[in-house]
Amino acid sequence: MVHEVLKRLGLTEVSSGVHGKTWIEKPQGGELVSLDPTTGDAIGRVLQASEQDYDRVVSEAHETFLAWREVPAPVRGQAVRRFADLVREKKEDLGALVSLEMGKILSEGKGEIQEVIDICDFAVGLSRQLYGLTMPSERPGHRIQEQWHPLGAVAAITAFNFPAAVWAWNFALAAVCGDSVVWKPSELTPLTAVVLTRIADSAFREAGFPGVATLVVGTGVMGEKITKDRRIPLVSFTGSTAVGKKVAANVSARFGRTLLELGGNNATIVMADANLDLALRAALFGAVGTTGQRCTTLRRLIVERPVSPKLTEKLVSAYRSIKIGDPLAPGTLVGPLVNKAAVDGMQRALETARKQGGEVLIGGKVLSGAAHRSGCFVEPAIVKVPGDAPIVREETFAPILYVIEARDLEDALRLNNSVPQGLSSSIFTTSQKSAEVFLSARGSDCGLANVNVGTSGAEIGGAFGGEKETGGGRESGSDSWKQYMRRQTNTINWSDDMPLAQGIAFG
Numbered sequence: 371m372v373h374e375v376l377k378r379l380g381l382t383e384v385s386s387g388v389h390g391k392t393w394i395e396k397p398q399g400g401e402l403v404s405l406d407p408t409t410g411d412a413i414g415r416v417l418q419a420s421e422q423d424y425d426r427v428v429s430e431a432h433e434t435f436l437a438w439r440e441v442p443a444p445v446r447g448q449a450v451r452r453f454a455d456l457v458r459e460k461k462e463d464l465g466a467l468v469s470l471e472m473g474k475i476l477s478e479g480k481g482e483i484q485e486v487i488d489i490c491d492f493a494v495g496l497s498r499q500l501y502g503l504t505m506p507s508e509r510p511g512h513r514i515q516e517q518w519h520p521l522g523a524v525a526a527i528t529a530f531n532f533p534a535a536v537w538a539w540n541f542a543l544a545a546v547c548g549d550s551v552v553w554k555p556s557e558l559t560p561l562t563a564v565v566l567t568r569i570a571d572s573a574f575r576e577a578g579f580p581g582v583a584t585l586v587v588g589t590g591v592m593g594e595k596i597t598k599d600r601r602i603p604l605v606s607f608t609g610s611t612a613v614g615k616k617v618a619a620n621v622s623a624r625f626g627r628t629l630l631e632l633g634g635n636n637a638t639i640v641m642a643d644a645n646l647d648l649a650l651r652a653a654l655f656g657a658v659g660t661t662g663q664r665c666t667t668l669r670r671l672i673v674e675r676p677v678s679p680k681l682t683e684k685l686v687s688a689y690r691s692i693k694i695g696d697p698l699a700p701g702t703l704v705g706p707l708v709n710k711a712a713v714d715g716m717q718r719a720l721e722t723a724r725k726q727g728g729e730v731l732i733g734g735k736v737l738s739g740a741a742h743r744s745g746c747f748v749e750p751a752i753v754k755v756p757g758d759a760p761i762v763r764e765e766t767f768a769p770i771l772y773v774i775e776a777r778d779l780e781d782a783l784r785l786n787n788s789v790p791q792g793l794s795s796s797i798f799t800t801s802q803k804s805a806e807v808f809l810s811a812r813g814s815d816c817g818l819a820n821v822n823v824g825t826s827g828a829e830i831g832g833a834f835g836g837e838k839e840t841g842g843g844r845e846s847g848s849d850s851w852k853q854y855m856r857r858q859t860n861t862i863n864w865s866d867d868m869p870l871a872q873g874i875a876f877g
């Protein structure tokens with residue numbers, strides 16, 4: 371099965387991970403091995419970019435941009451449409467590749483590829499809607515308008531947990547906006563990046579612009595080069611808050627733009643009047659989906675006291691029947707964590723939680739045995755903790771759900787907002803008033819706030835991102851496209867006079 375998927379996607383044992391206007395056949399940055407977190411075995415090798423290879427890619431991306439920016443936006447949209455058509459044809463295999471390389475279950479792997487398709491569809495429509503405003507001038511015979519122009523060769527530095535979709539959010543929008551894109555994927559998921567770049571390359575090559583989708587597989591050193599590279603006006607970065615801080619400092623030191631999607635530490639509030647069955651289903655998917663490795667993963671369940679024992683009991687019993695194993699096998703709900711470092715991180719967080727008064731209600735064990743021989747399989751854990759335990763303020767990228775009791779809505783809101791991060795949040799309630807308070811200015815302080823919907827699994831149509839240490843960026847839908855363009859305000863005088871604004875008389 372494994373072998374077949376890779377073969378069908380055209381992957382050989384060793385692939386180049388560097389693409390400018392063409393694939394660099396033998397990049398000189400050393401070999402990167404992609405491991406299957408299910409078995410621990412190597413599934414492929416990718417050649418990384420050397421500094422020289424990197425320079426070539428960025429120059430070619432920039433050169434391509436100079437021509438691409440002059441192509442009418444609706445025509446640019448057609449190349450994105452072609453790319454999406456090719457992705458549609460390969461959806462099953464691409465979904466399986468995502469599962470294979472980072473360990474999410476097949477249904478979620480395919481869902482991620484659907485998200486790639488969805489953002490492309492959005493971008494195609496957008497290619498005819500890059501609207502600028504016009505505004506009335508205070509001077510006779512004048513008018514004022516805004517235009518949006520392409521920005522340049524922009525970079526997307528992406529994480530392992532969404533190895534396809536987050537690049538696509540950036541790529542599809544940037545491409546219709548007239549930018550070229552330099553992609554530095556996670557070192558844990560280079561094969562997905564190689565295959566998607568090949569597909570994008572074939573669509574954009576057909577359109578005559580093969581350097582719109584470029585790729586530099588490389589280490590963090592390469593990422594740092596990107597942040598300091600003046601040829602790159604925008605760096606979109608998804609990853610940890612710690613690294614995001616460095617990205618922000620480096621990019622803003624040269625007055626570049628950043629689009630940051632950093633840590634999430636998301637909560638769902640469950641009120642006593644909630645439909646507990648819905649809350650239960652949402653909490654389960656939110657906390658254990660993608661083995662707790664989404665930015666939007668539910669990490670804190672804040673439950674109004676009267677329903678806390680009942681909901682916790684139901685959740686513990688649902689956790690008992692979770693099938694943990696091969697992400698490609700039907701029926702599996704939880705695949706492996708991405709690597710052993712993630713397993714260690716989870717163990718450390720559980721230890722700390724225990725020391726801080728936490729009680730592990732279920733899970734937390736590392737699984738062993740033939741079916742789990744990579745050592746990356748863990749039992750998702752539920753930990754009852756006091757709301758003020760410091761561990762609750764940290765994001766651990768693993769399936770640990772902290773259950774915290776709240777006295778009432780005000781207390782629940784305080785807890786929701788008491789962490790440094792601010793990505794996603796939700797409330798389960800049948801009270802319209804509680805829902806509206808949650809959504810109001812004094813409610814959730816997060817970028818995403820849902821009612822009777824979990825914290826994860828956002829659609830592409832809305833702007834995605836969060837506040838505080840999540841970094842403030844907004845990707846994907848709504849008007850996120852504006853970040854990939856530069857705004858120009860034009861004042862045009864069609865009169866035979868030269869009046870000055872603000873009524874100034876001069877000479």
Ligand code: UN1
Nearest residue numbers: 532664665666826827828
């Ligand atoms: C991420 O985890 O970085 O809302 C992105 C979601 C997905 C995207 C997650 N649509 O869970």
